[in-house]
Amino acid sequence: MGVGSVTDDLEPITPEAALEYYLDDRRYDLADSTYRSHEARLRSFIEWLEDQGIHNMNDVDLRTLHSYRVYKREDNGEDDPCNAVTMQGQMSTIRKFMERCVDLHAVPESLPDRIRLPTVRAEDQSDDTKLEPEQAQATLDFLRQYRYASKVHVTLLLMWRTAARRGGIRALDVGDFDADENALCFRHRPEEGTPLKNGPSGERDVAIHEHTAAVLADYIQSPNRDQVTDEHGRRPLITTTHGRPSLSTIQNWVYRITRPCVIGDPCPHDRDPETCKAMDNDFASTCPSSLSPHPVRTGSITAHRDKGTPRQVVSDRGDVSEEILEKHYDKASKRQRMRRRQEHIPEDL
DSSP: OHOOOOOOOTTOOOOOHHHHHHHHTTTTOOOHHHHHHHHHHHHHHHHHHHHHTTGGGGGHHHHHHHHHHHHHHOOOTTSOOOOHHHHHHHHHHHHHHHHHHTTTTOOOOHHHHOOOOOOGGGGGGOOOOOOOOOHHHHHHHHHHHHTTOHHHHHHHHHHHHHOOOOOHHOOGGGGEEETTTTTTOOOGGGGGTTOTTTTHHHHEEOOOOOOHHHHHHHHHHHSOOOOOOOOTSOSSSOOOOTTTTOOHHHHHHHHTSSSSGGGHHHHHOOOTTTTTTGGGGGGGGTTTTOOHHHHHHHHHHEEEHTTTTHHHHHHHHOOOOOHHHHHHHHOOHHHHHHHHHHHHHHEEE
């Protein structure tokens, strides 16, 4: 059978309509958390298809799916690039989606079986990289002393104190800071270019300590915050001279400030600062010790749990399900977990 006849057998349907069919079809056979995970993964896929100008599922083939896989691995928009574990979950969900698309005669019957899932080694099941509390405090102390109320200071401070994603920090407006209540209001505004990862369910108000609010207020009133609006006429909280920072800009800020040498710590890799390529801000990510925003979030969540913050509180505050929090974000050691449990064990039993 020729390529043309295969295409002729397919029935046109938009990616959005196919997604709605899938979500409706699986609403009662998936656990709530799994359903939400599938919805988030597939909405990201559908948005990517639309960005590529693909408006008919008939046009999706193995090359399309490979291109998406490369995008998730190399770029991934708001989030850090996918590792093998995350990619396996992404492609597994897409394969299930394609199986339903076969039922709709939207893609060739052979397509789902041709989607290969990454092989994940046991040692790759979880990435333990995180910003340690001691390093976080040392970095924030440095920023407070030498770059007080700068955009980098405020960005890292809010990421560490709230455990928010970089996309959530980027989405904040000046009006989302409630100085009277010492709170930040995270709001989903996709039509204005600042979606939250989990959509409307990710909207929340987060309390911040008084000293954090004071730094934020000083930043807003200082020349460090560029007096700009974005293309929608909104006043971003964190700014650049061009408006709201991009996700990659925030990522680069974090890479730069988490290099040990920047805050005066000795190089743990025995490199000469005079010749080290990573000393150049444009190559900060090449420093083996520099971190992206994701380990900052992971370290913050783990630190909150170690300080006794209940799992449900961390879950609500950081916009992450308790199941995902426990599996992927809380990087406590076995001994740390033991000490947490000790606090709840009665002595008179």
